[in-house]
Amino acid sequence: MTVQRVLIAYGTKNGSTAEIAEWIAEELREQGVEADVRSAANARDLTPYDAVVLGAGLYAGRWQRDAAGFARRHRQALTHLPVWLFSSGPLDASAMERDIPAARGVARTVTRLDARDHVTFGGRLGEGAQGFIARQILKQGKGGDFRDREQIRTWAHGIATELTRAAEPAHRG
Template sequence: MTTRVLVAYGTKSGSTAGIASTIAEALSEQGLQAEARPAAEVIEPAVYDAVVLGGALYAGRWHRDAVRFARRHRRDLADRPVWLFSSGPLDASAGERDIPPVRGAARTAELLDARGHITFGGCLLEGARGRIARMIIKQGRGGDFRDTGQIRSWAQGVASELKELQVERGSEGR
């Protein structure tokens, strides 16, 4: 039986959606059935065997759609493995060191007993919506700091853990 994985995300300008798609693609390449969907649109996460939940960072806060998803579905998520990711730093720092989760992501990790959290670099490009985003770009601090190699490597680690869990559960049933 193929493990079904939901990669749910909260995003404002699409950068986090791109990361979620990369994660889903990497999981699929490892033989898992994975799909990326906006967290606000997911009605029933219980149909998935595992969940990866991501949220964009804005002013030190985790995206509200990711926080709401976790609260709304915490019972369904309690009996399946969950991993979290954040996207946001508009510099190379996420590729250089481990960045701890912001308060909202840390609370969610605790609430869901998440197996892990990682912060990836973010992306803010010309045409982004919002006064603050336009100000950041005008100051020359925008850019694309997502590291596809880092994202894919992390997703492959998630896939490995899921395969190990599947083997463990299979041997327990014997």
Template sequence: MNATVLVVHGSANGSTAQIADAVAAVLSKEGLTADTRPAGTVRDVSSYDAVVIGGALYAGRWHKDARRFARRHRRALAERPVWLFSSGPLDPSAGERDIPPVPGVRRVMERIDAREHITFGGRLEEGARGWVARMLLKNGKGGDFRDFDQIERWAARVAGELTGVRQEG
């Protein structure tokens, strides 16, 4: 199956967008057609066979563009396979254990019958926008905790589900 997959993201400082790009690159490498777009720019999902929605986590909430995308396209999303990811922990915890979705993401999962959710580590570096981000950086809470090997393995599993090819690992 040569499915067309939309990978959307809600990202304030670019970290989640980079994860979405990495997911789309793996999907493309596995023979799928993948488009990556900011969640707030998508008007229609009808031309896509599957969707991956990624959102940055801020104070226990998914990025507003990811939430709005899921709400706006709820009916269409319920008719196709959907996977969700969050990015956010500013520590190694996402690579060490499964972190369950925050309550708002869990509600989105139920409403659209998403197949899976995963939480990846986040990134917060100098120059990040927002008062909270600046305070976290000032208090030494910044850094890059994304694990691109983990991200790529997960994306390969998603591709395997869409193509019917079982992924190792």
């Protein structure tokens, strides 16, 4: 069986989405898939990879700009690879309670890249967050960590299953 190599690229302002990317990588590695985690701003060459997972924090219904730029810059290459997308953002339990559809711009990216899947995970906003709006949300007492690590690992496990199944040689009978 050929080991699959996956790039997990992310766009984040305050680090929450980067942690989600690391959790995804941990699960993929546990399932025998090689996984590299890179900031979308620093991920340049896709040729070593068999698949890409791209995620971003949502801000005012839009993906963080590094991830959106990555999707635009690498659109041609991404259309020839299996791609999974994720968003992080809701600062409440909604992402744990139900599927949240992709924001409009993200939905266009899903279509343009013919992504295998998109999921929205809860977000995290804690003390020291950057940005005026983030500080206002914290002042109102609406911060917190709404990420569900088990939900994230389960989603990543599904990706690993799909990739390892695709890498298995066909059996002759």
